[in-house]
Amino acid sequence: MTVYLNGKFLALEDAKISVLDRGFIYGDGVYELVPVYHRQPYRLAQHLARLRRSLEGIRLANPHPDARWEAIIRELIARQPFEHQGVYFQVTRGVAKRDHTFPAGVPPTVFMMSNPLATPSAEQVERGVAVVTAADERWLHCDWKTISLVGNVLARQLAADHGAVETVMFRDGYLTEASASNVLIVKRGTIIAPPKDNLILPGITYDATWDLARDAGLPFELRPVTKDEALGADEMWLSSSTKEVLAVTTLDGKPFAAGRPGPMFRRMYALFQASKPKARSAVSSADA
Numbered sequence: 625m626t627v628y629l630n631g632k633f634l635a636l637e638d639a640k641i642s643v644l645d646r647g648f649i650y651g652d653g654v655y656e657l658v659p660v661y662h663r664q665p666y667r668l669a670q671h672l673a674r675l676r677r678s679l680e681g682i683r684l685a686n687p688h689p690d691a692r693w694e695a696i697i698r699e700l701i702a703r704q705p706f707e708h709q710g711v712y713f714q715v716t717r718g719v720a721k722r723d724h725t726f727p728a729g730v731p732p733t734v735f736m737m738s739n740p741l742a743t744p745s746a747e748q749v750e751r752g753v754a755v756v757t758a759a760d761e762r763w764l765h766c767d768w769k770t771i772s773l774v775g776n777v778l779a780r781q782l783a784a785d786h787g788a789v790e791t792v793m794f795r796d797g798y799l800t801e802a803s804a805s806n807v808l809i810v811k812r813g814t815i816i817a818p819p820k821d822n823l824i825l826p827g828i829t830y831d832a833t834w835d836l837a838r839d840a841g842l843p844f845e846l847r848p849v850t851k852d853e854a855l856g857a858d859e860m861w862l863s864s865s866t867k868e869v870l871a872v873t874t875l876d877g878k879p880f881a882a883g884r885p886g887p888m889f890r891r892m893y894a895l896f897q898a899s900k901p902k903a904r905s906a907v908s909s910a911d912a
């Protein structure tokens with residue numbers, strides 16, 4: 625597998641960083657994950673905009689203009705043998721003697737790899753998935769995509785311990801998000817999701833669902849969602865770059881709502897599938 629580290633494309637086993645890297649010592653860095661369909665990144669501009677916001681949040685200079693990021697990402701994609709990929713990239717505050725304050729004059733560490741994209745199985749799409757619920761115990765800047773993910777790791781492990789795919793979290797009586805996905809609900813035909821604030825990651829897939837809902841004329845509201853409202857919803861969905869859109873059909877070990885993916889989910893799932901980049905030959909024959 626070919627990865628990218630600080631300006632070079634290398635075999636994974638040759639990519640090495642110092643144990644003093646601040647990513648390793650402090651989790652002092654940010655990251656992105658861009659889904660790639662038929663070797664074409666999905667909503668890359670939006671991922672790069674979110675990266676800029678995360679870097680600003682942690683006060684780390686962006687090492688590259690967007691055009692350079694895009695060139696590296698496209699080259700990495702071209703170097704992989706598979707069509708559908710998940711490009712992961714992270715920037716840390718570099719290597720320095722251990723000290724909490726920012727080091728002066730230290731270049732950031734930039735690492736990038738691309739794995740086969742693991743989208744949900746047909747069974748998960750057809751039957752929906754199980755989630756558990758928990759209190760959101762993370763910090764107050766969940767809007768920055770930082771590599772300090774221990775709160776999300778613990779939440780995700782709780783789900784795994786219960787044979788579920790995600791943990792849906794609540795803070796002060798309101799829905800926030802899941803450990804690695806956004807959460808949307810449907811009530812009486814309206815899609816409702818918590819607004820973008822400091823308590824959730826502004827998901828690129830979540831943004832895609834609004835755009836798709838708006839274009840299809842589906843009612844959509846962004847507003848705080850109480851725990852009672854979430855638990856009493858007609859449908860609940862997860863959204864992320866690797867889960868795409870998935871229906872929740874089991875919650876805390878019991879069937880959720882109708883116990884099967886609802887009609888609004890089926891509509892959104894179809895819209896989302898249609899919005900994904902197509903194989904290049906399919907694009908040109910459709911255009912012809």
Ligand SMILES: Cc1ncc(COP(=O)(O)O)c(C=O)c1O
Nearest residue numbers: 804805806825827828829864865
């Ligand atoms: C905590 C969290 N929320 C939401 C998301 C969904 O974001 P996106 O749709 O950009 O993948 C992720 C994705 O990794 C995440 O980690």
